[in-house]
Amino acid sequence: MRSAHKSLARGQNRAGYLFLLPWLIGFFCLTLLPMLGSLYLSMTKFNLLSPPKWIGLNNFVQIFTSDHTFVNSLVLTFKYVLLSVPLRLAFALLVAMALNKGLRGLGIYRTVYYIPSLLGGSVAIAIVWRQIFDGDGLVNHFLGWFGIRGPSWIAHPDYILYTIITLAIWQFGSAMVIFLAGIKQIPADLYEASEVDGAGQVRQFIKITLPMLTPVIFFNLVMGIINSFQAFTPAYVIGDGRGGPLDATMFYTLYLYLKGFSFFDMGYAAALAWIMLVIIGVFTAMIFVTSKYWVFYGDGNDGR
Structure with a gap:
C-alpha cells in the first residue's frame, strides 16, 4: 500500500x-x-566589437566617483518617480470614485479610460504628445484663445519634464480599473452604518474607503514605482533622443541606452543596469516593510 x-x-x-x-x-x-x-x-570593458576584458569593479568605481551624468540622471529619474506616481494614483482613484456612482454605460467609460494605458508607452503616442505640446501645438492654440502665448513645452528645459509627467498621469487607466474593482468590493454595510452615525462623504472616504483600499493602493504603488523607474520611450521621443534640451530628459534608462548603444560601452551600461536593479529592489523592499503600518486587509490582519 x-x-x-x-x-x-x-x-x-x-x-x-x-x-x-x-x-x-x-x-x-x-x-x-x-x-x-x-x-x-558589468565587470568588463566591452564595446560589442572585441571580446570582453575583465576589469573588476572599475565600472562601478567610475560611476560613483566621477560620472556626473549618472548623478544628474538619477536625480531626474527620482524627481519623475516622486511626482508622477502619486499624481497618477490620485487621479486614477478620483476617476474610479466618479465611475462608481452607477453611471450608465460604465463599461464604455472604463474602456475609454483604459485605452491610454495600452497606448501610452508606445512611440506613436509619444510622437502625438510631442506634437500636442510643441510651440505650435494644440495646447498653445488653446491658450491662444485666452490671449496667452505659451512656450514650446518640449523645447524648454524647465517645462519638458512636466510634459512627460503629464503623459504619465494620462496613463492612469490600469490603476483606475484596479481601484474601481477594489471599491466595488467594499461592503455597503459599512457606508450605511456610517450614515446612521452621521458621517458625510468626506469622512466616509477617509475612514472607510481609503483604509479598505490600502491593499489596492499598495499594489498600484509598487507597480507604478517599478514602471516609472524604467520609463524610457517618453524621454527618448519627446526629447531629442540624447537627453536634451540641456539634459532635461536624461532619464536613467536613456543614459543607460546611450552608453550601451551609442557609445558602445556595454560593460558600463550593464553596471548601470545592475545599479538600477538594486535601487528598484530597495524601494520595493521599503514599501513591503512599511506596509504593515498602513495596509489593512479587512480580515483582522495588517500588512504583516
Whole structure:
C-alpha cells in the first residue's frame, strides 16, 4: 500500500514538474542566464566589437566617483518617480470614485479610460504628445484663445519634464480599473452604518474607503514605482533622443541606452543596469516593510 502511494506521489510530482517545465526553461534561459551574463559584463570593458576584458569593479568605481551624468540622471529619474506616481494614483482613484456612482454605460467609460494605458508607452503616442505640446501645438492654440502665448513645452528645459509627467498621469487607466474593482468590493454595510452615525462623504472616504483600499493602493504603488523607474520611450521621443534640451530628459534608462548603444560601452551600461536593479529592489523592499503600518486587509490582519 505504501509503495502504491509513493509511486502515485512520484507520478503526480513528475506531472507537476512537466507542467512547470515551460516556465522553468523560460526562467533559466530568458531570465537567470541573461542576468548572470549581464553581471559578468558589468565587470568588463566591452564595446560589442572585441571580446570582453575583465576589469573588476572599475565600472562601478567610475560611476560613483566621477560620472556626473549618472548623478544628474538619477536625480531626474527620482524627481519623475516622486511626482508622477502619486499624481497618477490620485487621479486614477478620483476617476474610479466618479465611475462608481452607477453611471450608465460604465463599461464604455472604463474602456475609454483604459485605452491610454495600452497606448501610452508606445512611440506613436509619444510622437502625438510631442506634437500636442510643441510651440505650435494644440495646447498653445488653446491658450491662444485666452490671449496667452505659451512656450514650446518640449523645447524648454524647465517645462519638458512636466510634459512627460503629464503623459504619465494620462496613463492612469490600469490603476483606475484596479481601484474601481477594489471599491466595488467594499461592503455597503459599512457606508450605511456610517450614515446612521452621521458621517458625510468626506469622512466616509477617509475612514472607510481609503483604509479598505490600502491593499489596492499598495499594489498600484509598487507597480507604478517599478514602471516609472524604467520609463524610457517618453524621454527618448519627446526629447531629442540624447537627453536634451540641456539634459532635461536624461532619464536613467536613456543614459543607460546611450552608453550601451551609442557609445558602445556595454560593460558600463550593464553596471548601470545592475545599479538600477538594486535601487528598484530597495524601494520595493521599503514599501513591503512599511506596509504593515498602513495596509489593512479587512480580515483582522495588517500588512504583516
